[in-house]
Amino acid sequence: MKICPNMAWLKSDTKGIESDGSVTRFSYGLITEFRIAENYAFATGIDIAYRGGKLKGETSTVLNDTTTTIVSESTLKLQYIELPLTLKLKTNEIGHLRYYLQVGVAPGFSLRARADGKSTTQIRSTGYQANSTAEFEDQDVKDDINNINLSMVIGAGVEYNLSGTTNFFGGIVFNNGFTDVSDSKDAKYVSNFLGLNLGVLF
Numbered sequence: 001m002k003i004c005p006n007m008a009w010l011k012s013d014t015k016g017i018e019s020d021g022s023v024t025r026f027s028y029g030l031i032t033e034f035r036i037a038e039n040y041a042f043a044t045g046i047d048i049a050y051r052g053g054k055l056k057g058e059t060s061t062v063l064n065d066t067t068t069t070i071v072s073e074s075t076l077k078l079q080y081i082e083l084p085l086t087l088k089l090k091t092n093e094i095g096h097l098r099y100y101l102q103v104g105v106a107p108g109f110s111l112r113a114r115a116d117g118k119s120t121t122q123i124r125s126t127g128y129q130a131n132s133t134a135e136f137e138d139q140d141v142k143d144d145i146n147n148i149n150l151s152m153v154i155g156a157g158v159e160y161n162l163s164g165t166t167n168f169f170g171g172i173v174f175n176n177g178f179t180d181v182s183d184s185k186d187a188k189y190v191s192n193f194l195g196l197n198l199g200v201l202f
Contacts, residue, residue, distance in 0.1 A: 002045075003028045004173065006195025010053030010076065010181065013188040020054035020073060031199065033088065043088040043102060048111075051078040051191045066125040074117030078145065078181070078191065080108035086153055093161075102155040106175065113145040114138050143183070150178045151190075155197060167201045 009022040029047035036042060053076060060069045086104025118135040157171015177190030 001029075002031055002197060002199025004047075004195040004197050006173075006175075006193040008051045008053055008191065008193035010055055010189045010191055011177070012055065013180075013190070014186070016059055017055055017057040017187055017189070019189075020056035023052050023054065023075060023077075025050040025052055025193065027082075027195070029082075031084075031201070033201065039090045039092065041088045041090070043086045043104075044084055047082040047084060047106075049080045049082045049108065051080065051193060052076045053191065055189065057187075066123065069122040069124075070119060071122070072117065072119045074115050076141070076181075077112075077114045077116075078110070079112040080149055081111055082106045082108035082149075084153055086155075090159070096160060098159045098161075098167075100155075100157055100159060100169075100171070102153065102157075102171075102173070104153050105178075106151050106153050108149040108151070110142065110145050110147050110149065113140070113142040115141045146179065146181060146183045148179065149181060149191065151192075152176045152178060157197060159201070162200075165202065169197070169199055169201065171197045173197045 004027045006025055007022045008025040012018050027047050027049035031045035033041040033043045055074050057072045084106040086102050088100055088102045090098050090100045116137050120133045123130045155171055155173035159167045159169045161167050173195050175193045177192055180188045181191050
């Protein structure tokens with residue numbers, strides 16, 4: 001069993017849309033290891049992962065000396081079921097501790113996608129200026145999110161033997177998105193997070 005509190009963010013690859021900060025998220029799940037050799041194991045399992053981040057976008061149009069600027073800010077809250085497929089390399093026991101390095105991929109399937117945010121429209125022309133703001137909260141945006149996500153997993157940490165075959169482990173994991181989270185042709189961004197893995201192997 002494991003839990004993984006993390007800091008998640010979205011990396012944009014679209015002009016006019018940029019990352020606007022990280023959010024606190026977490027994942028939890030069940031893990032299992034199949035030993036290949038003394039210090040090598042295939043590690044997999046099933047995770048419920050909460051991802052997300054903040055995005056900010058701005059577009060401007062000019063028509064008949066009137067400039068219309070739309071500034072949007074949103075916080076995405078994404079939920080996936082993930083199946084990590086990783087190789088775990090361990091050292092021999094050093095002072096009751098075994099150090100490990102873990103690398104692999106994590107295919108994921110979208111379960112839920114919500115968004116909070118606001119959109120501000122500014123209209124400016126000679127002698128005239130007007131602003132209007134629309135806000136939304138917990139809006140369902142699953143139709144705008146790809147159903148499948150794929151990310152690279154890199155982690156490192158330590159294992160401590162509690163008793164028999166029961167080990168406690170803790171470490172840092174970086175999850176780097178490969179595939180586009182958005183299902184829109186007008187926006188491309190990937191999901192990343194840096195987290196703290198904590199768990200028990202029986």
